[in-house]
Amino acid sequence: MSTDTQTAPRPTWLGLPPLAVGLLVVVLASAYAWLFLHAESQVVVLVLLAVAALAAVVGGRTGADRVLATAMSQHSRAMNGAIVAGLLAVIALFATDHFPLLMLTTVLLYMTAALGLNIQFGYAGMVNFAGAAFFGIGAYTAAVMTTQTGLPPLLILILGGVMAALIGFVLVIPVVRTRGHYAAVVTIAFSVLFKTFLEVNDILGGPQGLMVDSMKILGWDFNASPVLFGVEMSFYLNYALLGAALAVLAFVFTRRLERSWVGLTLDAVRLDDTASACFGIGITRAKVLAFTLGNVMVGMAGALYGMMISFIAPTSFTFSDSLLLVAIVLLGGMGSPWGTALAAFIVIVLPEKLQIIQEYRFLLFSVLVIAMLLFRPDGLLPRTVRAYIPGWRAKP
Amino acid sequence: MDIGLLGQYLANGIILGTMYALVAVGFTLFFGVLDVIKFSHGDVLMLGAFTGFTAFLGLEFVGVTDPWVQVLVVTLVAVAGTAFIGAVIARYLVLPLKAAPPLNILLITLMLGTAIREAVRLFYPNGSNPKPFPALLPDASTDLGNFTLRADSVILVAVGLAVIVGLHLLINRTRLGLAIRAVAQDEETARIMGINYTMIVLVTFAIGSGAAAFAGIMNGLYYNEINFGMGLLLGLIGFSAAIVGGLGNLYGAILGGFLFAALQTIGAVALPFASAYKDVFAFGVVIAVMAWKPTGLIAERTSDRV
Amino acid sequence: MTRPTTDAVLEIDALSKTFGGVTALDAFTMSVRRGDIVGLLGPNGSGKTTSFNAVTGIFPPSGGTVRFDGADITGLSPQKVYAAGIARTFQRSRLCLPLSIFDNIMIGNHGRLTKGLWFNLMRRRAFRREFEQGYEDARALVRTFSTALADRLFEPVGALPMIERRRIEICRALISRPRLLLLDEPSAGMTHDETTQLMDDILDVRGRIEGLSIIIIEHEMGVIERITDQCVVLNYGRKICEGPYAHIAADPEVQRAYLGAE
Structure with a gap:
């Protein structure tokens, strides 16, 4: 994207200006998400997948993707608003259905966690193979605190993130001191250590796991089905709304971080730490910051996830689950928050919907990531050059 | 604790250490020639064990029942087959990414490991259940007080150590080893000296993977059971051992392997908490070692040119 | 700012750096006056980049001192060296x-x-x-x-x-806005014409920024002659000659070690 966009002709698609194209895409994408979550028959799911693939190809060929990108950067406020509205509309359409809402909320929480990993991995270059462990720390914190203390669950949600960050501090010394492969072994070792610890520790329920009490805000119990306009809604509606709020918050946070000097510093540390040091950048400070912020987000997502599914066990937080989180970041595109959102949807919803691949999902996603790394290493929605202020143009 | 029980733990620790060292040697070889981590190594090991198991079933089927012949054929088939797979992985997944960030290779091989693991679970007949690995070695034993010295353990350790020594001689005393070391030192110069670079890389991956298959067979013979998930932990332990020892250093890998086995044994025996915490303890120590010596106990040569 | 412009901005005294048993820099002494462009010359591996790295804190020197604007900056971290007012480029573009x-x-x-x-x-x-x-x-x-x-x-x-x-x-x-700029072979990988352009730029920049001193590592003699006020020649980590270009170019030891070899 160049600064002299005012002189360049504004791109259009089918004669439509960028904002119109952008809004159209949001409407279509929301409708698609609704249809996809709604689809029961395998044939319909397969047809929908084909439609998505076709739309991606046609959109790419006809230049719709570039017009969309223009809309995202020039009209970011309107576009972001439209996307949130689209998300809320989809949630509202499923207000009485348990399963689609559970899936959608899971997507939102995995997206939040993967955004946290994105800060660590995509920006600061610190690959964290213990994502599921930090997710689990949040969930176990929620389990212990909702059942053993009288703290308000909203505070516990935050404490889940704080606890993940605190335990992350134990790892921070080896992670920051080591580089590349050596740092990888630290997080992998922690991932295995964490799950083994949970399995052998009787206080935390051992292999059977723990109960988690529900989210409650000012007497509003999330596990009770709300009644709106005389209709009984799914209790997952509560979690979907809170999950959406958390995901939006995480997204805005990640975006603003990227579009700031802090994000620039993290990029510099990832790309060349020696040169960064020669320009005064504190490498340790940057890495500790990225690792901690990321873990807070992963931990909070885990805490809410625990409250939602109300029962957690060590098998949900294995090394394979950590790899799945890393796969989301890679598939979406490192450092690309929208890519993370899209990949979270694909990785979570696709196996649930396409039962023939349910059993094969780990195999499928690992092969998909291998292909992605070989042929499209920048991911589905590659990150673009940083625009600090969306829509900003230089004064002539 | 009496001396016999101590001996039992010691023997167990030595067997584990030999296995871990064999896995770690692979990691170190790959890192030496290509500066990459091939994380699928543990799952390649599992594949080796399953290849051996399949060979055993085949032998039974054709009526070869002599255990010595069986163990020999099983080992040879597993080592050769896995060595071939290792070379294929190097050729099609690792070499193409040589210019990419090193992390990408770690990631691609991590995913490959998952793919191998899942493929065995899904496609090997009844692959999600553990398989009873036959006890092909003589089960004679001598009682020394409380300590039972089993013949199969002695054979496993002796052959395992022989393989490690053999690898050491191969790397340090042969022309092939010289070529491998030359490539590890300086790829460009090695090429100019007329060394077939790609071939050496493939051979190195074959050797490392063969060693892993050997460790896989050892594991099967020792525990009399193999399963699709066995490679993950063994690979991780081998990786940790190679890292703790210092990547790219053969002695570091061996040291790391035995160190990890010692940690597990100490974790199981000598520490006040339950023996179930032995892996938690061992990995905790690995993390602590990394904090203390960020490039391993035997430091890796650094090559960051400014 | 009452200092005369001829004051030394950087004083390197007996700076040494050994890697294992290899001495990359051996009791290296030089100084840079405010506003000067100093050429740092020498065959490959003679310790030019090593001296930059030791000054900018990429690795601590094994011995000797570095003073910048009168303050001791020996062995400071790269971040502190940068904060003191020294900025650099890298041999391989970073x-x-x-x-x-x-x-x-x-x-x-x-x-x-x-x-x-x-x-x-x-x-x-x-x-x-x-x-x-x-x-x-x-x-x-x-x-x-x-x-x-x-x-x-x-x-x-x-x-x-x-x-x-x-x-x-x-x-x-x-x-x-550093007061000292270290340029590590800025012309590496460029054509003759491009090098000429870049050197024009560098002279231009020096003219615009009051009191900026520059140390430049460079191989091409024409470039050195054109842009430097002073030169320092290194060989095997030791300084073998210093002075204006005409002086070092005439020095027999320099010719032997450097000009003849290249």
Whole structure:
């Protein structure tokens, strides 16, 4: 994207200006998400997948993707608003259905966690193979605190993130001191250590796991089905709304971080730490910051996830689950928050919907990531050059 | 604790250490020639064990029942087959990414490991259940007080150590080893000296993977059971051992392997908490070692040119 | 600022660096006067880059002292050396290729950016002002090298040819307004014409920035002759000669060690 966009002709698609194209895409994408979550028959799911693939190809060929990108950067406020509205509309359409809402909320929480990993991995270059462990720390914190203390669950949600960050501090010394492969072994070792610890520790329920009490805000119990306009809604509606709020918050946070000097510093540390040091950048400070912020987000997502599914066990937080989180970041595109959102949807919803691949999902996603790394290493929605202020143009 | 029980733990620790060292040697070889981590190594090991198991079933089927012949054929088939797979992985997944960030290779091989693991679970007949690995070695034993010295353990350790020594001689005393070391030192110069670079890389991956298959067979013979998930932990332990020892250093890998086995044994025996915490303890120590010596106990040569 | 312009800005005294048993830099002594361009010469492996690395804190020297503007900066971290007012470029260009020109230059400006998380995330209006200021500064600086480049500040560096990358690297070093600039073989990998252009730029920059001193590592003798006020020649980590170009070019030891060999 160049600064002299005012002189360049504004791109259009089918004669439509960028904002119109952008809004159209949001409407279509929301409708698609609704249809996809709604689809029961395998044939319909397969047809929908084909439609998505076709739309991606046609959109790419006809230049719709570039017009969309223009809309995202020039009209970011309107576009972001439209996307949130689209998300809320989809949630509202499923207000009485348990399963689609559970899936959608899971997507939102995995997206939040993967955004946290994105800060660590995509920006600061610190690959964290213990994502599921930090997710689990949040969930176990929620389990212990909702059942053993009288703290308000909203505070516990935050404490889940704080606890993940605190335990992350134990790892921070080896992670920051080591580089590349050596740092990888630290997080992998922690991932295995964490799950083994949970399995052998009787206080935390051992292999059977723990109960988690529900989210409650000012007497509003999330596990009770709300009644709106005389209709009984799914209790997952509560979690979907809170999950959406958390995901939006995480997204805005990640975006603003990227579009700031802090994000620039993290990029510099990832790309060349020696040169960064020669320009005064504190490498340790940057890495500790990225690792901690990321873990807070992963931990909070885990805490809410625990409250939602109300029962957690060590098998949900294995090394394979950590790899799945890393796969989301890679598939979406490192450092690309929208890519993370899209990949979270694909990785979570696709196996649930396409039962023939349910059993094969780990195999499928690992092969998909291998292909992605070989042929499209920048991911589905590659990150673009940083625009600090969306829509900003230089004064002539 | 009496001396016999101590001996039992010691023997167990030595067997584990030999296995871990064999896995770690692979990691170190790959890192030496290509500066990459091939994380699928543990799952390649599992594949080796399953290849051996399949060979055993085949032998039974054709009526070869002599255990010595069986163990020999099983080992040879597993080592050769896995060595071939290792070379294929190097050729099609690792070499193409040589210019990419090193992390990408770690990631691609991590995913490959998952793919191998899942493929065995899904496609090997009844692959999600553990398989009873036959006890092909003589089960004679001598009682020394409380300590039972089993013949199969002695054979496993002796052959395992022989393989490690053999690898050491191969790397340090042969022309092939010289070529491998030359490539590890300086790829460009090695090429100019007329060394077939790609071939050496493939051979190195074959050797490392063969060693892993050997460790896989050892594991099967020792525990009399193999399963699709066995490679993950063994690979991780081998990786940790190679890292703790210092990547790219053969002695570091061996040291790391035995160190990890010692940690597990100490974790199981000598520490006040339950023996179930032995892996938690061992990995905790690995993390602590990394904090203390960020490039391993035997430091890796650094090559960051400014 | 009553100091006369001939004052030494950098004084390196008996600086040594050994790697294992190898002595890369052996009791190296030199000084740079304010406003001078000093050429650092020597065959490959003679310790030129090592001296830059030891001065900028990439690794601590094994012995000797470095004084900058009268203050002892021996063995300080790279961050502190940068804060003291020394900026550098690298032999093998070390720009962040996926990032934009602007991003790369702002990395060099790190010392003057507000780094607090709260400021960066929540005070977006103030951040915008700082961003716009940074943009103006970067644009003005790049413009001194190339007006065309100044209009493309938000394009990734990886797409640019080598000479533009070198210019951006120099901008990245200059944006923090250092008093000493270390240029490590800025002409490496460029054609003769490009080198000439770049050297014009460097002379131009020196003329614009009051009191800026430069040490430049360079192989091409024509370049050295044209732009330097003083030269220092290294061989096997030892200084073998120093003085104006005419003096070192006539020195028999230099001819033996360097000119003859190249």
